[in-house]
Amino acid sequence: MRIALGLSYSGSSYEGWQSQLSGNTVQDQLEKALGKFANLPIRTLCAGRTDAGVHALMQVVHFDTDLQRELPSWVRGTNAFLPRDIAVQWAREVPAQFHCRGSAISRRYAYVLLESPVRPSAETGRVGWVYRPLDGAAMREAATHLIGEHDFSSFRAAQCQAKTPVKTISRIDLSQRAGTGSSYWRFEFEANAFLHHMIRNIMGCLVAIGQGQQQPGWLAEVRDARRRDAAAPTFSPDGLYFLGPVYEDLYGLPTRTAAYDWLP
CATH class of the missing domain: 3.30.70.580 (Pseudouridine synthase I, catalytic domain, N-terminal subdomain)
Incomplete structure (x- = not known):
């Protein structure tokens, strides 16, 4: 069986x-x-x-x-x-x-990012970190340029073994949980499939835009360049979580686990 x-x-x-x-x-x-x-x-x-x-x-x-x-x-x-x-x-x-x-019909990931003047401690290894403030509106606007079917070669690692760089992103959601002088950002991604380092390379671009180093429309330029050197450096793996695949209901498999309930 x-x-x-x-x-x-x-x-x-x-x-x-x-x-x-x-x-x-x-x-x-x-x-x-x-x-x-x-x-x-x-x-x-x-x-x-x-x-x-x-x-x-x-x-x-x-x-x-x-x-x-x-x-x-x-x-x-x-x-x-x-x-x-x-x-x-x-x-x-x-x-x-x-x-x-x-x-699998699709796959889901989340990236949890700490925006704080002080590096993480108790959550080290479990969150990414930036110390400059992030502009949520700019990052959300930029993310719209990645929704749909595109050639994501600009976000593909050199060692990627995928047969094609063309993937379909159905959803990128951003949420913020503000604290005292700091914030936790949660970025959720859903697509039919992802390339090697694709999310971490997208995160590098979104953070550059959120910090004002680039404008939101720059992400469309990066996408259309289809060259890895057009994008920002690969972001840290620390805050990246594989939320799991999505299957048809006929298989009767769970869609979430208890671990979902503690993640910011």
């Missing part, structure tokens, strides 16, 4: 999702834990590979197995062997045609 798992993790201590010779990746940790629980090797596929330092609130993976276990046991049993910063949130049996990546 095919099992899907919802997984959350803090990426600060890991070299990204994808398995490496070092063994210090989220996939390596998950497969090691599954192997100990099942007492046999289990290989997983994920909905979206995250980079080093990037977090996930609901990464979705799937694997095939002949092992018969109650679904709650896949959660509790696997978590017993996982590090404290990685946890399976749910388990579901899915049809054989389900594919965690191929069946």
Whole structure:
């Protein structure tokens, strides 16, 4: 049978999702834990590979197995062997045609950014940081230039393996939670798919606009240039969270986890 798992993790201590010779990746940790629980090797596929330092609130993976276990046991049993910063949130049996990546209608990310004259401390590694004030109206206006289907080559990492740079962004939402002398900004992105470093490269541009270094219309120029050197430098991975994929209702998979409720 095919099992899907919802997984959350803090990426600060890991070299990204994808398995490496070092063994210090989220996939390596998950497969090691599954192997100990099942007492046999289990290989997983994920909905979206995250980079080093990037977090996930609901990464979705799937694997095939002949092992018969109650679904709650896949959660509790696997978590017993996982590090404290990685946890399976749910388990579901899915049809054989389900594919965690191929069946996804869209993917969602959030970037949490601290605007403060003082660097983060308790939240270090979990938020990006800027010390200059940001203009929310300018960033929102700029973001409209990225909505729809475009060639996002200007926001694509050199090592990106995607077959095409053409993607469709359906939503970019910005919200601000103001504090005493500081603010937390939350940027939400939803698209059919994302290129390698695409969101972090967009964030670099939005921050440049928010700080007044560029005008909102500059983002359209960057988009149309289709050259990576036209955009701002890649922004920090610290505040980036993979919120998870979106699937058709017929699969009956959860759309959020408890981790959603604490993220600013």
